[in-house]
Amino acid sequence: MIVVYPAIDIRGGRCVRLRQGDYAQETIFADDPAAMAQNWIDQGAQILHLVDLDGAKTGQPVNGDAIRRIVQLSDVPCQLGGGIRNEDHLRQVFGWGVQRAIIGSRAVQDPDWLGRMAHAYPQRIVLGIDAKDGMVATEGWLHVSECSALDLAKRCEDWPLGGLIYTDIARDGMMSGPNLPAQTEMAKSVRLPVIASGGVTTVQHVLQLRDNGLAGVIIGRALYEGSLQLSDVLAALSGKSEI
Numbered sequence: 001m002i003v004v005y006p007a008i009d010i011r012g013g014r015c016v017r018l019r020q021g022d023y024a025q026e027t028i029f030a031d032d033p034a035a036m037a038q039n040w041i042d043q044g045a046q047i048l049h050l051v052d053l054d055g056a057k058t059g060q061p062v063n064g065d066a067i068r069r070i071v072q073l074s075d076v077p078c079q080l081g082g083g084i085r086n087e088d089h090l091r092q093v094f095g096w097g098v099q100r101a102i103i104g105s106r107a108v109q110d111p112d113w114l115g116r117m118a119h120a121y122p123q124r125i126v127l128g129i130d131a132k133d134g135m136v137a138t139e140g141w142l143h144v145s146e147c148s149a150l151d152l153a154k155r156c157e158d159w160p161l162g163g164l165i166y167t168d169i170a171r172d173g174m175m176s177g178p179n180l181p182a183q184t185e186m187a188k189s190v191r192l193p194v195i196a197s198g199g200v201t202t203v204q205h206v207l208q209l210r211d212n213g214l215a216g217v218i219i220g221r222a223l224y225e226g227s228l229q230l231s232d233v234l235a236a237l238s239g240k241s242e243i
Contacts, residue, residue, distance in 0.1 A: 002210035004233055005049035005195065006040040007220035008033050008070070010063045012054065017221045029224045034069040041076055043230040048078045049218045055083025061093055071097035081128050090117065100162050104128035108136050108147050115159050122160035129153060130167045134182065137169055150189060157190040163215060164190065167197040178205055184212040201227055203236045
């Protein structure tokens with residue numbers, strides 16, 4: 001069974017979406033991220049994917065007030081990424097009530113540190129791999145490293161991580177469909193549960209990812225623009241829909 005994660009991206013305390021990670025291509029969807037979180041929960045969400053976009057850019061958690069409010073008002077677990085670069089940051093976001101923390105840039109810069117944190121906080125750290133043409137992007141997607149996504153994943157697969165989020169930057173926010181070959185290869189190549197992110201716009205995309213062995217899928221812009229209904233996705237996955 002694949003897990004569906006509605007995405008809530010926060011910038012300046014508001015719920016926004018970017019195209020291809022470009023901060024200049026921002027669409028504001030709500031002034032109150034907590035209300036948006038409740039909207040997804042009311043539609044059946046069992047877990048939420050939060051991103052601190054300001055944190056990703058500055059290298060430290062920023063939108064604490066909005067994130068704490070989401071956690072306080074929600075009755076489902078939340079995972080958070082964006083700007084979490086050291087153990088103090090981990091303690092900070094766990095103190096906000098976040099269930100799992102996503103580590104991206106620091107994992108590329110210092111994989112051994114990630115391993116230590118995974119053992120210190122078993123199943124509470126998620127490896128976030130954001131890729132462009134198969135290479136890992138860091139610093140809020142502002143830089144592309146010389147590390148391949150698959151090499152990084154293989155290095156980390158035996159640690160007690162909560163999972164791996166694989167995002168194709170070129171597809172993110174573009175409503176163009178997921179990079180199914182790359183995400184499928186990742187799921188089949190590593191022992192960690194892999195969560196797909198970027199470009200999912202239809203129920204069929206979700207079913208394809210499920211059938212190809214993905215453990216989860218993050219959906220953003222398609223839900224916000226109304227081209228995909230969360231209730232339709234969940235109904236199809238439960239077998240209660242002919243979609």
